Amino acid sequence: ISTKAVRLVEVGPRDGLQNEPNTAALTTKVKAEFIRRLANSGLRWIEAGSFVSPKWVPQMADTEAVLETLAKDPEIAKMSSLRLPVLVPNMTGLETALSSGLSTVLKEVAVFTAASDTFNKKNTNCTVEESLKRLAEVCKTATDKGLMVRGYVSTVVGCPYEGQIAPEKVRDVTLELLRLGCYEVSLGDTIGVGTAGNLDRVDPSKLAVHFHDTYGQALANILSGIRTIDSSVAGLGGCPYAPGASGNVATEDVVYMLHGLQYFTGVDLAKLVAAGEFITAKLGQTNRSRTANALLTK
Ligand code: HMG
Ligand code: MG
Numbered sequence: 643i644s645t646k647a648v649r650l651v652e653v654g655p656r657d658g659l660q661n662e663p664n665t666a667a668l669t670t671k672v673k674a675e676f677i678r679r680l681a682n683s684g685l686r687w688i689e690a691g692s693f694v695s696p697k698w699v700p701q702m703a704d705t706e707a708v709l710e711t712l713a714k715d716p717e718i719a720k721m722s723s724l725r726l727p728v729l730v731p732n733m734t735g736l737e738t739a740l741s742s743g744l745s746t747v748l749k750e751v752a753v754f755t756a757a758s759d760t761f762n763k764k765n766t767n768c769t770v771e772e773s774l775k776r777l778a779e780v781c782k783t784a785t786d787k788g789l790m791v792r793g794y795v796s797t798v799v800g801c802p803y804e805g806q807i808a809p810e811k812v813r814d815v816t817l818e819l820l821r822l823g824c825y826e827v828s829l830g831d832t833i834g835v836g837t838a839g840n841l842d843r844v845d846p847s848k849l850a851v852h853f854h855d856t857y858g859q860a861l862a863n864i865l866s867g868i869r870t871i872d873s874s875v876a877g878l879g880g881c882p883y884a885p886g887a888s889g890n891v892a893t894e895d896v897v898y899m900l901h902g903l904q905y906f907t908g909v910d911l912a913k914l915v916a917a918g919e920f921i922t923a924k925l926g927q928t929n930r931s932r933t934a935n936a937l938l939t940k
Contacts, residue, residue, distance in 0.1 A: 646903075647869070648870070648871060648905050649850075649870040650872075650873060650896065650897070650907055650909065651688075651689065651870060652680055652873065652875060653873065653874050653879065654688075654689075654890075654918075654921070655673060655677050655688060655691060655708075657872075657874055657879040657880070658889070660699050661880040661882045662701055664925050672921075673691070674708050674711035674715075676920060676921045676924075677690055677708070678718065679920055680914070681718060681721055684907070684914075685908075686721075686908065689752065690709055690726040690747075691709070692730070693705060693731075693734075693736075693738040694730075694735060709742065712747055713746055725749060725790075726747050726750075727749075727751060728752070729751070729753075729754060730751045730752070730780060731776075732766075733776075733779060733783070735780075736751065736780050736783060739751055740787055748789075750790040750792060751784055751790075751791055752793070753780055753791060753794070754794035755770055755774060755777065755796070755819070756770055756797045757770070757796070757797050757808075757811045757815055758796075758803065758811075761797045761801045765883040765884075770815060774819075781824065782823065784823075791822075791823055792824060792826055792827075792850075793822075793824030793827040794827070794830055794852065795812060795827060795828075795830060796884075797830065797832050797884075798829045798830055798832075799831050799836035800831075800833055802884050802887070812829065816829070820848060826848050826849065826850055828851070830852040830853075831851075833854060834854035834855050834859065835856065835857060837857075837859050837862070838859070849870070851863065851870070854887050854888055854890055855888060860890075860891035861896070864891065871891075873895075874891070874893060875921065876889075876921060876931050877890065877891070877892035877929070877930030877931050878922075889930055892918075892931035892932070892934070893931070894911065894914055894918060894931040897933075898933040911933075915937055918931055
């Protein structure tokens with residue numbers, strides 16, 4: 643039996659749904675059921691939503707209600723190692739997290755910034771430097787209150803507005819997020835332009851990879867040696883403020899590849915495929931996971 647292990651961070655309920663045009667399908671009940679199915683497939687890190695401005699991302703407006711539904715679920719309560727992080731862009735978001743009374747399910751938050759000022763302004767209405775100042779207080783308060791904080795850097799290879807991004811900029815922002823108290827930084831190839839050649843400078847410790855699959859490079863890029871992988875079931879995903887960003891790499895495809903390479907993921911692929919089918923049917927979308935489609939037509 644292999645002891646090679648990876649950590650998967652499922653971002654489908656957040657990244658996958660935040661850009662979803664069929665908002666009528668995005669009921670609190672559907673979202674909670676989606677997360678429950680993902681958890682039952684064995685995934686242990688599932689981004690559940692975000693406490694961002696509902697004017698900016700209306701699809702995530704009911705995140706608190708989704709977590710409340712899950713907190714009452716006896717099966718979820720039994721999963722002591724389950725993490726359901728939410729994105730917080732500022733103190734308002736963190737205060738929602740802290741005042742929610744959801745500490746049984748909400749043990750972790752994620753903060754996000756970028757390596758490009760133009761993208762960051764479009765996404766959070768401030769420059770990268772301003773966002774890091776804002777996030778300093780968020781990280782300090784969150785860690786003081788016992789929450790784990792994960793960091794994201796977007797546009798680590800390319801920006802939809804500025805083009806190619808200097809690796810030094812990515813390094814500096816990543817180091818700053820670690821200094822502020824993030825236990826890990828997830829490197830977002832927001833528009834999926836990177837190739838394996840872009841990644842060999844990155845020190846894998848304390849890093850995760852978050853690849854959108856626009857150019858079909860995500861699986862190859864994941865093999866660059868990082869052991870924490872963000873992915874989205876059915877290949878859902880995209881950032882509303884990143885034109886040209888396609889879905890995240892599909893979790894089913896990542897799991898199929900990792901199992902083939904003898905990695906332990908803890909995930910039951912059939913249950914994961916079923917969770918992807920559940921949400922795509924609700925959304926009226928086609929499933930973008932190649933593995934899911936292959937297994938379903940077998
Ligand atoms: P702003 O307009 O500058 O904020 O937006 P503000 O502080 O001036 O407040 C304006 C209004 O928003 C006020 O309400 C606030 O109360 C409210 P009003 O008085 O007008 O009624 N507000 C909030 N409401 C709820 N929760 C909050 C919150 N903060 C303010 N936390 C802000 C700044 C950051 C809030 C906004 O730009 C925002 O919410 N942006 C989020 C954008 C987003 O969620 N993007 C997608 C996630 S990032 C991503 O997808 C990339 C990633 O996947 C990695 C990758 O792929 O690269 C992570
Ligand atoms: Mg993303």
